[in-house]
Amino acid sequence: MNLTLHVWRQAGPTAEGKLVKYEAHDVEPEMSFLEMLDVVNERLIESGDEPIVFDHDCREGICGACGVMINGVAHGPEIGTATCQLHMRSFRDGDVVYVEPWRSRGFPVVRDLMVDRSALDRIIASGGYVSVRTGGTPDGNDIPVPKVDADMSMDAAACIGCGACVAACPNGSASLFTAAKISHLGLLPQGQAERDGRALSMVARMDEEQFGHCTFFGECQEACPKEISIDTIVRMNRDFLRASLKRGSHAGDAGAD
Amino acid sequence: MNWLRSFWNSTIGKKIVMAVTGLVGIGFVIGHMVGNLQAFEGAEKINAYGRFLHHTIGTELWIIRVILIVAVILHVVAAVQLTRLSNAARPRDYVRGRVPQVSTLASRTMRWGGLLLLVFIIVHVMHFTTRTFPGYDRLDATGSVDIYHNLVTAFSNPWWVLFYLVSMAALALHLYHGAWSSMRTIGASKPSAHPLKRVLPLLIAIVVAGGFVVIPLAVLSGVLR
Ligand code: FES
Numbered sequence: 001m002n003l004t005l006h007v008w009r010q011a012g013p014t015a016e017g018k019l020v021k022y023e024a025h026d027v028e029p030e031m032s033f034l035e036m037l038d039v040v041n042e043r044l045i046e047s048g049d050e051p052i053v054f055d056h057d058c059r060e061g062i063c064g065a066c067g068v069m070i071n072g073v074a075h076g077p078e079i080g081t082a083t084c085q086l087h088m089r090s091f092r093d094g095d096v097v098y099v100e101p102w103r104s105r106g107f108p109v110v111r112d113l114m115v116d117r118s119a120l121d122r123i124i125a126s127g128g129y130v131s132v133r134t135g136g137t138p139d140g141n142d143i144p145v146p147k148v149d150a151d152m153s154m155d156a157a158a159c160i161g162c163g164a165c166v167a168a169c170p171n172g173s174a175s176l177f178t179a180a181k182i183s184h185l186g187l188l189p190q191g192q193a194e195r196d197g198r199a200l201s202m203v204a205r206m207d208e209e210q211f212g213h214c215t216f217f218g219e220c221q222e223a224c225p226k227e228i229s230i231d232t233i234v235r236m237n238r239d240f241l242r243a244s245l246k247r248g249s250h251a252g253d254a255g256a257d
Numbered sequence: 258m259n260w261l262r263s264f265w266n267s268t269i270g271k272k273i274v275m276a277v278t279g280l281v282g283i284g285f286v287i288g289h290m291v292g293n294l295q296a297f298e299g300a301e302k303i304n305a306y307g308r309f310l311h312h313t314i315g316t317e318l319w320i321i322r323v324i325l326i327v328a329v330i331l332h333v334v335a336a337v338q339l340t341r342l343s344n345a346a347r348p349r350d351y352v353r354g355r356v357p358q359v360s361t362l363a364s365r366t367m368r369w370g371g372l373l374l375l376v377f378i379i380v381h382v383m384h385f386t387t388r389t390f391p392g393y394d395r396l397d398a399t400g401s402v403d404i405y406h407n408l409v410t411a412f413s414n415p416w417w418v419l420f421y422l423v424s425m426a427a428l429a430l431h432l433y434h435g436a437w438s439s440m441r442t443i444g445a446s447k448p449s450a451h452p453l454k455r456v457l458p459l460l461i462a463i464v465v466a467g468g469f470v471v472i473p474l475a476v477l478s479g480v481l482r
Binding site (some may be wrong): 006072073103170203218233239248251 | 258259260261263264266267268269270271272273339342343345346347348349350351352353354355356357358359360364365367434437438441442443444445446448449452453
């Protein structure tokens with residue numbers, strides 16, 4: 001099949017970018033979206049042009065490196081798939097496809113379709129961990145975890161940090177990302193000691209990175225290649241509220257804060 | 258009070274303030290709607306209800322009014338600030354535009370619908386509470402405000418009916434999203450297999466907006482006169 005692409009081209013972080021039209025010929029339905037871009041790039045290189053820059057690594061939907069806006073939809077039309085797992089059978093001959101980078105103040109464009117997502121790393125660094133001494137591997141089932149909690153925690157832990165939630169959110173919010181990490185750790189016994197502080201510091205960092213707020217549009221959940229539920233955001237808000245109230249009552253005990 | 262300041266400064270803190278004040282508003286509109294329906298029991302009944310509110314529980318009424326006014330102010334201030342932050346969070350938008358996948362019309366009209374509701378609240382208070390427009394100062398036989406007469410005067414005018422209908426449509430949308438999302442924002446909802454599904458908020462939206470619009474429609478169609 002043949003497609004017409006409109007791809008965002010931008011030479012560098014401060015350069016002015018624009019959409020450039022490319023004809024993609026002989027696209028096979030079993031190609032992934034990234035392989036289709038590879039083919040386009042081959043031709044660009046042959047004709048002496050700069051290839052389209054895009055992020056990718058595992059190409060099997062587990063690393064979170066890939067991700068572009070495809071016709072206004074994060075990771076394209078397939079539900080629960082990253083761009084590398086989106087196959088060209090989702091498109092038809094003659095389709096016009098707009099390919100743009102994630103748009104967020106927190107994700108500055110590095111080049112073409114590649115954005116800098118280190119803001120997400122900084123959110124993790126602000127509290128997305130459990131502080132334990134390293135040592136021997138703990139015995140399995142040493143600490144009992146209820147099955148339901150373990151499942152919910154695992155579902156949240158599936159986040160690959162691709163940033164599609166931010167890209168798809170009308171408010172440009174990183175709530176689903178932050179909430180996934182807060183839920184992942186907050187549901188487990190090992191995560192309890194730092195639960196309050198984690199909610200406060202990760203939410204504060206998310207705000208400092210100037211991501212938007214959550215209005216519960218639900219678009220993030222739909223865009224997420226790991227189908228993480230907005231219920232994690234309910235949990236994050238509950239943890240944040242509880243931690244704030246506790247801090248308030250402690251401030252009352254001490255007489256001042 | 259540092260913790261309170263950081264709570265308000267956080268986007269989630271502001272959203273929780275919006276959710277709580279929104280829930281106060283939901284409680285109010287339900288009560289207001291039920292009270293209004295007394296118009297169908299005749300002039301004496303609804304006028305007596307007005308007398309009860311203003312004279313029998315006059316002081317308590319002011320407590321409720323202050324709570325409502327504070328709730329509206331907090332709700333609006335937080336909304337304006339969050340809208341600004343949200344606009345700043347995506348300084349450059351997609352050329353092709355984001356295509357909404359699952360968000361409801363209600364969720365996408367919260368801001369403009371909310372603005373319309375704010376205008377409505379101000380006009381409505383001037384209309385029936387302070388009775389600023391001419392023709393609404395008639396008293397009934399007991400010497401209190403003739404609410405029934407005011408209702409008939411207002412809604413015999415199709416333009417007023419139109420204004421109220423449009424505003425109540427905005428209220429229905431606002432409630433449909435707000436009643437659902439506020440419970441999520443304050444962290445009160447249980448995990449669900451279909452977190453976007455909502456039944457009770459739909460019911461609240463239809464019953465409340467429906468309960469309000471039957472009065473203008475009844476007057477316009479001559480059922481109440
Ligand atoms: S390249 Fe790793 S998730 Fe797509």
